[in-house]
Amino acid sequence: xxxxxxxLQTSHDSLRETLADHxxxxxxxxxxxxxxxxxxxxxxxxxxxxxxxxHEQPAEGxxxxxxxxxxxxxxxxxxxxxxxxxVVADETALEGVLSxxxxxxxxxxxxxxxxYTLDGYTITLDRVRGLGEFIxxxxxxxxxxxxxVREGAVDLLSALGLDxxxxxxxxxLGLLLHxxx
Amino acid sequence: xxxxxxxLQTSHDSLRETLADHxxxxxxxxxxxxxxxxxxxxxxxxxxxxxxxxHEQPAEGxxxxxxxxxxxxxxxxxxxxxxxxxVVADETALEGVLSxxxxxxxxxxxxxxxxYTLDGYTITLDRVRGLGEFIxxxxxxxxxxxxxVREGAVDLLSALGLDxxxxxxxxxLGLLLHxxx
Numbered sequence: 001x002x003x004x005x006x007x008l009q010t011s012h013d014s015l016r017e018t019l020a021d022h023x024x025x026x027x028x029x030x031x032x033x034x035x036x037x038x039x040x041x042x043x044x045x046x047x048x049x050x051x052x053x054x055h056e057q058p059a060e061g062x063x064x065x066x067x068x069x070x071x072x073x074x075x076x077x078x079x080x081x082x083x084x085x086x087v088v089a090d091e092t093a094l095e096g097v098l099s100x101x102x103x104x105x106x107x108x109x110x111x112x113x114x115x116y117t118l119d120g121y122t123i124t125l126d127r128v129r130g131l132g133e134f135i136x137x138x139x140x141x142x143x144x145x146x147x148x149v150r151e152g153a154v155d156l157l158s159a160l161g162l163d164x165x166x167x168x169x170x171x172x173l174g175l176l177l178h179x180x181x
Numbered sequence: 182x183x184x185x186x187x188x189l190q191t192s193h194d195s196l197r198e199t200l201a202d203h204x205x206x207x208x209x210x211x212x213x214x215x216x217x218x219x220x221x222x223x224x225x226x227x228x229x230x231x232x233x234x235x236h237e238q239p240a241e242g243x244x245x246x247x248x249x250x251x252x253x254x255x256x257x258x259x260x261x262x263x264x265x266x267x268v269v270a271d272e273t274a275l276e277g278v279l280s281x282x283x284x285x286x287x288x289x290x291x292x293x294x295x296x297y298t299l300d301g302y303t304i305t306l307d308r309v310r311g312l313g314e315f316i317x318x319x320x321x322x323x324x325x326x327x328x329x330v331r332e333g334a335v336d337l338l339s340a341l342g343l344d345x346x347x348x349x350x351x352x353x354l355g356l357l358l359h360x361x362x
Contacts (some may be wrong), residue, residue, distance in 0.1 A: 041222030041283065053284065058218040080306030087270035088248070094231070096265030097250040101232065102222065 003083060004147065004149045005138040006157065007168045012125050012133045018160050024118035030058045034109040036173050040102030048072040049175070051093060051103060060063060065091040076142075093148075109172045128172050135162065183255065184264060184329045186319040187338065188349050193306050193314045199294075199341050205299035211239045215290040217354050221283030229253040232284060234275060241305070246272040290353045302337060309353050315341065 019026075037051045044050060050070040057063045064087055071082040088094045110129040115122060124136040137156060141149040153166040168175070200207075218232040225231060231251040238244045244270055251360040269275045291310040296303060305317040320339060322330040335345040349356070 039222075040280065051278075067275070067278060069281040071281050082281075084274045084281060085271075086274035086278070089269070090267035090268050093246070093265045093267035095268070097232075097243065098247060098266060100250040100252050100263075101229065148358065 002138045002143055002146055003046075003081060003138060003140055004146055005136060006139040006150070006153050006164065007136045008157065008162055008164075008166050009132060009134050009168060010162060010166075012127070014162070015125065015135060019116050019118065019123065021129075021152060022118060022160065024116040024123060026114065026116050028059065029113065030056055030115075031112045032056050032110070034111075035105050036107045036109070037098055038106040040104075041083040045119075048057060050171075053088075053091065053096075055091060065089075067092065067094060070098055107173055107177060109176060111172065118150070119156060121153060123156075126172075127178075131175055134168075134172075135160075182322055183324055183327055184262060185327055185334060186317060187334050187345065188315055188317045189316050189338065189343055189345075189347050190349060191343060193308070194228050195315075196306065199305065200297050200299065203299060203341065205297040205304060206291045207295065208264060209240065209295050209296040210294065211237055211296075213291070215236050215292075215354075217290070218279055218284040219287040219290045221285075230334070232354070233281075234269075234272065234279075236272060244268075246275065248275060267321065273333065288354055288358060289300045290357060300333070300360060302354070304337075309354075309356075312353060312356055315340075315349075315353075344352060352358060 020043040033055045035053045035055075037053070038044065039049075039051065040148045042049065050068075052070070053066045054066040054068060055063060056066065066085055070082065073081055091162050094107060114125040116125070117123070121137050121139050123140070126134045126136060128134065135157075137153045139149050139153065157164045170178070185312060214232045214236045216236075220230075220232065221226065223230065229340070230253060231249075233249045233251070235247040236244060237247065246291040247266055249264065249266040254262055286347050291309045297306070298304070300311075304322050305316040305319070307317060309315060316336050318334045320330050320334065338345045351359075
């Protein structure tokens with residue numbers, strides 16, 4: 001599966017009301033602390049990969065730890081990547097595994113997220129420590145449908161009163177590391 | 182924590198009875214399929230490390246996947262290593278993470294294990310595909326107690342009618358890769 005994802009920086013103030021007007025469902029909220037790792041054998045900034053431990057606190061219930069690998073872009077326009085992710089039971093042990101292999105924590109991204117669904121897309125309102133407020137729109141799809149799904153995301157952003165041309169292609173990690181936006 | 186572990190090759194035929202005579206408790210049985218990985222940036226055979234995905238099927242219940250890193254020996258006599266291990270929810274995703282990072286499956290070890298406890302030690306009867314039958318005796322301990330715990334393990338092996346001098350220091354992986362014992 002491929003992940004189509006578009007992102008804009010925008011205040012959340014009027015956006016929640018606009019989403020409600022369009023019939024979006026608020027399905028979940030959670031906070032995430034993401035630790036990105038440097039590799040001992042590759043320069044991830046150059047290979048455009050990422051290795052991450054995500055510590056996730058849902059609105060209700062216990063925190064969950066996830067290990068995620070993101071491969072290089074396969075479709076630059078929509079930031080489409082191949083991705084592998086699994087829940088891991090013991091975060092401290094996972095940190096020990098990565099440390100033993102020579103991977104080192106490089107940067108941390110903390111954010112509060114609100115998730116909505118609309119027309120088959122997941123729309124996320126993110127408040128990122130040190131960066132501000134953002135909207136993300138995404139959908140998982142097959143390789144053949146990437147273009148169609150991306151066009152639908154652009155149309156949906158326009159319908160919500162946002163300007164798709166203001167799309168940010170950098171990750172939050174990239175924005176934090178090169179805080180020039 | 183450090184893991185003190187001694188291992189001998191020996192038939193299990195009379196051993197179960199001997200263990201029962203000494204008051205050992207049979208606490209668990211399970212089968213394990215271990216896939217060991219090669220690293221893209223280190224020769225694990227030279228650095229004496231290991232990275233493993235363990236697929237474990239208990240006598241009852243669902244299979245469990247574990248990710249394990251074993252560091253180099255810190256105490257050669259008893260094969261004491263630093264170790265980090267965590268349960269992982271999605272084995273296929275974990276394989277994808279390792280593959281994305283350039284780690285490759287190198288060898289597989291399959292074994293059926295019976296676990297006993299006796300005098301604070303865990304005693305394991307292993308039947309390893311392609312190698313035969315073994316006994317392992319182990320205990321987790323602090324750095325300060327490694328010598329005492331190892332001496333206790335040697336005494337216990339003698340009490341069970343085994344010859345501690347026949348200790349095998351190779352891992353099952355090592356025995357399978359260099360099948361000359």
